[in-house]
Amino acid sequence: MRYTARLMVATLFSLAACGGGMTSPGGGGGGGGAVGQVVVGNIFFRSAHNGSQNAAVDTIPAGSTVTWAWNAAGSHSIQSTGQEPGIFRNSVVMSGANDTYSVTFQHPGTYPYQCAVHGAAMTGVIVVQ
Ligand SMILES: [Cu+2]
Structure with missing residues (x-):
């Protein structure tokens, strides 16, 4: 019985993760x-x-802007972990359900980032072409 219950919980989490967004x-x-x-x-x-998550991988053209939008209240930030930390030097922890944070990427490259609060558990990469 215990195993069955755990399986059901895992399934529910999977469904929630897949069905949480908009239709694609x-x-x-x-x-x-x-x-x-x-x-x-x-x-x-x-x-x-594209739905990728931890790492969220986004590819954008140089000169365009990435906007991070909080979908619920929770303390998170966006900070660079790559070769050019200057782009995210001022990582601000924000907590509001509708907070947004934007960065414009001028130069091609690969820019990994993470949340300063949750570290490696919460990551993404911006690929600028
Ligand atoms: Cu976080």
């Missing part, structure tokens, strides 16, 4: 949102565009 017209389990939109949740970063 493109298919393939994506998020269906605009390019450069990242959902900040508890405890994850998720690309609103």
